[in-house]
Amino acid sequence: MMLIDGRPATAVSAFDRGLNYGDGLFETMRLHAGRVGLLARHLHRLRAGCERLDLPYPGDGVIESDLLKLTGGGAAQGVVRLVLTRGDGARGYAPPPAATGRRMLALGPLPPAAPASLSAGICLTRLGRSAALGGMKHLGRLEQVLAAAEVAAHGWDEGLMLDDTDRVVAATRHNLFFVRDGRVLTPPLEGCGVAGVMRGLILEALPAVSLAGGEAPLRYHELHEIDEMFLCNAVAGVRAVGRLAGRTLAQGDTLAALRGPLIEAGAAWLA
Amino acid sequence: MMLIDGRPATAVSAFDRGLNYGDGLFETMRLHAGRVGLLARHLHRLRAGCERLDLPYPGDGVIESDLLKLTGGGAAQGVVRLVLTRGDGARGYAPPPAATGRRMLALGPLPPAAPASLSAGICLTRLGRSAALGGMKHLGRLEQVLAAAEVAAHGWDEGLMLDDTDRVVAATRHNLFFVRDGRVLTPPLEGCGVAGVMRGLILEALPAVSLAGGEAPLRYHELHEIDEMFLCNAVAGVRAVGRLAGRTLAQGDTLAALRGPLIEAGAAWLA
Numbered sequence: 001m002m003l004i005d006g007r008p009a010t011a012v013s014a015f016d017r018g019l020n021y022g023d024g025l026f027e028t029m030r031l032h033a034g035r036v037g038l039l040a041r042h043l044h045r046l047r048a049g050c051e052r053l054d055l056p057y058p059g060d061g062v063i064e065s066d067l068l069k070l071t072g073g074g075a076a077q078g079v080v081r082l083v084l085t086r087g088d089g090a091r092g093y094a095p096p097p098a099a100t101g102r103r104m105l106a107l108g109p110l111p112p113a114a115p116a117s118l119s120a121g122i123c124l125t126r127l128g129r130s131a132a133l134g135g136m137k138h139l140g141r142l143e144q145v146l147a148a149a150e151v152a153a154h155g156w157d158e159g160l161m162l163d164d165t166d167r168v169v170a171a172t173r174h175n176l177f178f179v180r181d182g183r184v185l186t187p188p189l190e191g192c193g194v195a196g197v198m199r200g201l202i203l204e205a206l207p208a209v210s211l212a213g214g215e216a217p218l219r220y221h222e223l224h225e226i227d228e229m230f231l232c233n234a235v236a237g238v239r240a241v242g243r244l245a246g247r248t249l250a251q252g253d254t255l256a257a258l259r260g261p262l263i264e265a266g267a268a269w270l271a
Numbered sequence: 272m273m274l275i276d277g278r279p280a281t282a283v284s285a286f287d288r289g290l291n292y293g294d295g296l297f298e299t300m301r302l303h304a305g306r307v308g309l310l311a312r313h314l315h316r317l318r319a320g321c322e323r324l325d326l327p328y329p330g331d332g333v334i335e336s337d338l339l340k341l342t343g344g345g346a347a348q349g350v351v352r353l354v355l356t357r358g359d360g361a362r363g364y365a366p367p368p369a370a371t372g373r374r375m376l377a378l379g380p381l382p383p384a385a386p387a388s389l390s391a392g393i394c395l396t397r398l399g400r401s402a403a404l405g406g407m408k409h410l411g412r413l414e415q416v417l418a419a420a421e422v423a424a425h426g427w428d429e430g431l432m433l434d435d436t437d438r439v440v441a442a443t444r445h446n447l448f449f450v451r452d453g454r455v456l457t458p459p460l461e462g463c464g465v466a467g468v469m470r471g472l473i474l475e476a477l478p479a480v481s482l483a484g485g486e487a488p489l490r491y492h493e494l495h496e497i498d499e500m501f502l503c504n505a506v507a508g509v510r511a512v513g514r515l516a517g518r519t520l521a522q523g524d525t526l527a528a529l530r531g532p533l534i535e536a537g538a539a540w541l542a
Contacts, residue, residue, distance in 0.1 A: 002285055011282040012290065014273055014375055019283065019290040020297070020354065022411035028362075053413070054420065081362055083291065086416075091299075091352055091379050093412060093419035093443055104285055108362050128462065130399025131435060132414050140293035140411025141364060142324070143403050145357075148364035149325065164402060164462070172364055191399065191435070 018085030056101030117242030174231035184213030289356030327372030388513030400462035445502035455484030
């Protein structure tokens, strides 16, 4: 099911600036037990992105009302994709001064259950760096599309993406954490990658389980020095990487320790 | 008027991957005297981009047939925007194995006539660098959107964009050439910018008028050393920059010298 500006629809104006210029943002959210998980965090990120792009934000209330319509039919589990664009525009990059924006919400099924432990390779497609766009979940995902094609061609579960200085940034559809010398670390997102909602939740949860950690760069040539790796996003939750570029990775107790605080913070589907 | 997959339409599936992931390319072409100018060059670039992205290319014949329908009503002048996307897809970055693609062609009016000599400022929005996407006219134009908003806010005609190493790359909707020490130069496009059709035409035309030139980087702090600057794209043609960040720039005879070869090469609207 899909709602466009609050009404059931499956087609959109071909003049939409999201289509023509990538002029918009999106959120991918987990529906669990009939509720959208971590909704406040998703909306907070979306609103912050709208402020960076001067994109009209419809307001939490309007989105919540759409979500009620979308999920009111009784769906208990699924994935909600929320797209905000600047709406229609004539040809030309400059944003129309009176842009009203457009919102599209789609409810789809959960992805197939992932294995308990993922295999991951290293994608050749690099993440570019953009000071203007880094960290945002904007509509221009072509690098991820190319990398996901590599993942599919190799038959991996996921693929890690490097930036142009050989730093590991993220996987194609997950943020990543790694454990080194007892510390739980995630790459900083300087100009590339998406600042994931689940990534933020994990960073906040570390102190509750007395784990040291935070942001730290991870270079490609340091991959053999890490003890564990796990991937996260708001739909799948958190998954250990069991095989990384052919090497078997140990699975410590970091994930088990984090589960409680993450559930308590709102990721109920991890229970 | 707009054609989607060859039929008149103004709405498109909301599942289109161009909208959801920027998974597509576009060309902006000049209609002059009832013909699309430099069509072979546009289609060549488009096909090359499709090969890089493994995007279905519908074939020159299909596009030419669409163009006949689109312009057959007798329009003599205008702008044709041609968008190719990977077509519909379920949620997820990985390209559907059997993607058929979608083509959208829109005919619109010429933009308002630009002044003979443009004013240009320096945008604060930087162009990111992406090894995977550099040079291609893909649908993710959000950096240009942000920069174009700066141009509008300042009341400039155009704005130059720098990369993260302070190199001048292009203007928001034009490639740029500059004259220094008698040489006609354009920045190389290493990982950012669009390899414009008119830019290519000018580079090829230089020997015919015995002008030395080619690609050379231009750093922000070298801008005061240049003698002339001009901007180009396939719709506007070529325009001198008369004022650059408050400084008056001379207008030499480079543009006048180039006009003949460019017209001969197919840019008939420069006559």
